[in-house]
Amino acid sequence: MSNFWINLYKFPRFLIGVMVGFFLTTFQPIFKLLNDKNKISLFTFIIAILIGICYKIIIKMLNIE
Structure with missing residues (x-):
């Protein structure tokens, strides 16, 4: 039974480690893309379009008028 409590105590560290690893592996290609000046403008344009689309959908x- 003591192993259960030890594992339960370690779970938050594991969860934080998994979340950090997920975000690092997800955003690493984006950070590599941002090294080129031409791709920065393309990336900014795509993000602006996505934000605009989300804004229109929510409206x-x-x-809301």
């Missing part, structure tokens, strides 16, 4: 969903 339509909430029926």
Whole structure:
């Protein structure tokens, strides 16, 4: 039974480690993309379009005029 409590005590560290690893492996290609000046403008343009689309969708969903 003591192994259970030891494992339960270690779980938050494990969870934080998994989340940090996930974000590092997800965003690493994006950081490599940002080393080139031409790709920075393309990346910024794509992000701006995605934010605009999300904004329009939320406005339509909430029926705000």
